[in-house]
Amino acid sequence: MSETVEETAGATVARDAGSHDDGLNRETVERVLAAVEADDHDALVEILDELHPADIADLLEQVSRSERKALITLWGVQLDGAVLSELEERVRDEIVAELPDHVLIQALQELETDDVVYLAEDMDEPQQERILRALDDVDRAAVERSLKYEDYSAGRLMQTEVVVAPEHWTVGNAIDFLRNEEWLPESFYDLIIVSPQMHPIGTVSLGRLMGSARKTRLRELMNEDFRTFRVDQSQEDVAYAFNKYHLISAPVVDADGRLAGVITIDDAMEALExxxxxxLRLLAGVGDEELSDGVFTIARARFVWLVVNLMTAIVAASVIGFFSETIQMHVALASLMPIVASMGGNAGTQTLTVAARALATRKLTASNMTRVIGREGIVGLLNGIGFAVVMGTLSALYFSDHVIGLVIGLAIIGNMVVAGFAGVLVPIGLEKLGVDPALASGTFVTTMTDVFGFFAFLGLATLVLM
Amino acid sequence: MSETVEETAGATVARDAGSHDDGLNRETVERVLAAVEADDHDALVEILDELHPADIADLLEQVSRSERKALITLWGVQLDGAVLSELEERVRDEIVAELPDHVLIQALQELETDDVVYLAEDMDEPQQERILRALDDVDRAAVERSLKYEDYSAGRLMQTEVVVAPEHWTVGNAIDFLRNEEWLPESFYDLIIVSPQMHPIGTVSLGRLMGSARKTRLRELMNEDFRTFRVDQSQEDVAYAFNKYHLISAPVVDADGRLAGVITIDDAMEALExxxxxxLRLLAGVGDEELSDGVFTIARARFVWLVVNLMTAIVAASVIGFFSETIQMHVALASLMPIVASMGGNAGTQTLTVAARALATRKLTASNMTRVIGREGIVGLLNGIGFAVVMGTLSALYFSDHVIGLVIGLAIIGNMVVAGFAGVLVPIGLEKLGVDPALASGTFVTTMTDVFGFFAFLGLATLVLM
Incomplete structure (x- = not known):
């Protein structure tokens, strides 16, 4: 079970020696807004200088649109580019669209290419062109290359700043090279050893390099058992492999196997989240809305998902309509039928959540699929029998009618077995069709349990009671 | 939107130059089982040598219990300790409980202290004692110290192998020291600079160290603006900060501010996941079950959650029972009432998911709470009006009764507003009470929408139609 959260807004973190910024708290937000209100540029810069770019981004997301605009205007050319790459998409787009070109260009200058790509991909065509033109030639070429790869691919995720060395170098050569290099990437944990054709053939971690004698050849130190990704692999694959194999950084290669860039664990961690x-959102039927989105954006996005739900609810309702005579004769059925449907729906959602995650983390594979499906059926049966006894007894006693107890008991058993199978078969089926197994699974499963639940309960009741 | 998964079992990853192990696929599983069947030790070791410990762990989880036992027995003393720390808890406990002490001790010898702690924490008392006695003094002391910290705390997560240096050292001193050190931790990215009292006062990344002249003092290179964690902070806090501030490693200090260990990003990434x-599981009402758990374990765990659901379903049913006369007179109400409840339930789940995640990622704070709550009410109202028009019209036409259309329309509007407020207020309320906002929120919210939905719909119908 989880720990309770002590406070909000990151204020719990880093209160010790060495942690000079204390995260974002309400008081800081108020001090910033007061500086903006007073149009006091120096006070604003002084407060923002103390904050981590991620905290400034949080702040910008939490204030209102007009406050945000005033803050950005007052901050002016001192705007820190790193803040832009920390923002959620909607706020970032809003700010980027309004920034004067010279501020934006200066902000981008300090960023690594993966962050520039991340920002440039959402700009409109003319703005993107103006901005790219202002970058130096090497950076522009790198950004343009990355933008050619698909969204959410390894090519988009990688940074193109890599530190490479030939295998015949010694540790001394490498250290001297690094010392003379004016500019080293910020996240940099491995030296990539390349062949003359720029194929990665090994990696040497900085720790290893550091711990070895100057005259040792890199060839002797290098780890040949490393993992590479192709530029067109999905970021989902990348995140999965980093997490599973505890990777820190990994080379990315193009179609010819030549080194194109490197992905580091911090990017993989973000992709994993x-x-x-x-x-989690797909299972609950919400899209990629953000907390700062406006009322209409959110209402529209959720409406679409709810339409699907409405249609399935109408199907379930029409099953009920089919048995209206029975209900009229035995009105107790009307109160009991939602219980049958609800137990099935919840049992199905439990199974579904476990199955969808097991597919996503690749724990559910061809090797154990049959066993897992069978097990879900049996779990459904066992719990179905348990709740049939409980609910059957309660209903029989309450309505002084053992037949109604029998009917609801049988319907619950049947519906919970259906829930078990539907919960695991629906996501497996969606994955086989090439669809994300979390997508709309919930609606499919609860439609099945609603329809089956109402049908079994009211159908049995009609057979037995009428 | 997500990419589709091409294949299962990690086979998509790492098929290129340098990736010598190809992940786990069905064929490998079959070859391993054939070797076990044939009792062929050498063949087994040869196949397992080619696999990453994480893949061997996956394999052990996917085969049946008897196959697992046979495999472990055949593998014998060659068992790789790293495999144990990759296993899910149930399978790990099962294997560890059955391993002979000498095999287990040899397996643990190769691991770093954080992994040994991870394994030791689940052993029974006598086994833990026997195993700890076999470790060398330094390691035993470190493991025993870590075991004193609470589960899921920074103290448990950290490794105690740290590389420290005093600030007056030069880059040359540090490099020479590292070269002469026989044993360096496997994950090691920063040198921690400590005061004579062992308080961390700065960090120097290996990249920085590497890129600087030998005579430079560490004092001049060190980053004083780093983050530390206290041993008693929750792993949730740690994961949040690593992800937000893009940390790679961070010192952990005891109550006196003295360095106790270091947490690296790979551990934080695991904690984040x-x-x-x-x-995700709490929202769906499933506990920490694992895919390899047995039928009875799973059935029992899920039963508990379903009992809560049953009780709330009974409350909703009794609301319906209250209006049985109305239903008997107008049986159409029986088919329509689940639609009102279901629309409210789904809208509530959407809001809840967004709100619970926003709390977990600390995007929903005191600064924007009022705005978010108000927005959810308005979104509920807007979508409520939309669906009221659709469903009111459909019902009026289908039953040729505009009064029934009006009743369902009004009930839907009311219920979706309730859903919006309940979806955001329930998790906020739970958090204020110090409970995980995801826990059982779903049941609270859908109970509210069920009860309100049935009550509003049937109550209005009784007023208007009776």
Whole structure:
């Protein structure tokens, strides 16, 4: 079970020696807004200088649109580019669209290419062109190359700043080279050893390099058992492999196997959170809305998902309509039928959540699929029998009618077995069709349990009671 | 939107130059089982040598219990300790409980202290004692110290192998020291600069160290603006900060501010996935079951959650029972009432998911709470009006009764507003009470929408139609 959260807004973190910024708290937000209100540029810069770019981004997301605009205007050319790459998409787009070109260009200058790509991909065509033109030639070429790769691919995720060395170098050569290099990437943990054709053939971690004698050849130190990704692999694959194999950085190669860039664990960690978050949202029927989105954007996005739900609810309702005579004769059925449907729906959602995650984390594979499906059926049966006894007894006693107890008991058993199978077969089926197994699974499963639940309960009741 | 998964079992990853192990696929599983069947030790070792410990762990989880036992027995003393720390808890406990002490001790010898702690925490008392006695003094002391910290705390997560240096050292001193050190931790990215009292006062990344002249003092290179964690902070806090501030490693200090260990990003990444996964499961009403758990374990765990659901379903049913006369007179109400409840339930789940995640990622704070709550009410109202028009019209036409259309329309509007407020207020309320906002939120919210939905719909119908 989880720990309770002590406070909000990151204020719990880093209160010790060495942690000079204390995260974002309400008081800081108020001090910033007061400086903006007073149009006091120096006070604003002084407060923002103390904050981590991620905290400034949080702040910008939490204030209102007009406050945000005033803050950005007052901050002016001192705007820190790193803040832009920390923002959620909607706020970032809003700010980027309004920034004067010279401010934006200066902000981008300090960023690594993966962050520039991340910002440039959402700009409109003319703005993107103006901005890219202002970058130096090497950076522009790198950004343009990355933009050619698909969204959410390894090519988009990688940074193109890599540190490479030939295998015949010694540790001394490498260290001297690094010392003379004016500019080293910020996240940099491995030296990539390349062949003359620029194929990665090994990696040497900085720790290893550091711990070895100057005259040792890199060839002797290098780890040949490393993992590479192709530029067109999905970021989901990348995140999965980083997490599973505890990778810190990994080379990315193009179609010819030549080194194109490197992905580091911090990018993979972000991708992992993005993918898990997406599953969680898809299971609940929400898209990629953000907390700062406006009322209409959110209402529209959720409306679409609710339409699907409405249609399935109408199907379930028409099953009920089919048995209206029975209900009229035995009105107790009307109160009991939602219980049958609800137990099935919840049992189905439980199974579904476990199955969708097991597919996403690749724990559910061809090797254990039959066993897992069978097990879900048996779990459904066992719990079905348990709740049939409980609910059958309660209903028989309450309505002084053992037949009604029998009917609801049988319907619950049947519906919970259906829930078990539907919960695991629906996501497996969706994956086989090439669809994300979390997508709309919930609606499919609860439609099945609603329809089956109402049908079994009211059908049995009609047979037995009428 | 997400990419589709091309294949299962990690086979999509790492098929290129340099990736010598190809992940786990069905064929490998079959070859391993054939070797076990044939009792062929050498063949087994040869196949397993080619696999990453994480893949061997996956394999052990996917085969049946008897196959697992046979495999472990045949593998014998060659068992790789890293495999144990990759296993899910149930399978790990099963294997560890059955391993002879000498095999287990040899397996643990190769691991770093954080992994040994991870394994030791689940052993029974006598086994733990026997195993700890076999470790060398330094390691035993470190493991025993870590075991004193609470589960899911920074103290448990950290490794105690740290590389420290005093600030007056030069780059040359540090490099010479590292070269002469026989044993360096496997994950090691920063040198921690400590005061004579062992308080961390700065960090120097290996990249920085590497890129600087030998005579430079560490004092001049060190980053004083780093983050530390206290041993008693929750792993949730740690994961949040690593993800937000893009940390690679961070010192952990004891109550006196003295360096106790270091947490690296790979551990934080695992903790992050654990915490997000937990939220996802709590929202769906499943505990920490594992795919390899047995039928009875799973059935029992899910039963508990379903009991809560049953009780809330009974409350909703009794609301319906209250209006049985109205239903008997107008049986159409029986088919329509689940639609009102279902639309409210789904809208509530959408809001809840967004709100619970926003709390977990600390995007929903005191600064924007009022705005978010108000927005959810308005979104509920807008979508409520939309669906009221659709469903009111459909019902009026289908039953040729505009009064029934009006009744369902009004009930839907009311219920979706309730859903919006309940979806955001329930998790906020739970958090204020110090409970994980994802826990059982779903049941609270859908109970509210069911009860309100049935009550509003049937109550209005009784007023207007009776």
């Amino acid at each position: 993005e993918e898990t978050e997406e599953d | 654990e915490e997000t996964e937990e939220d």
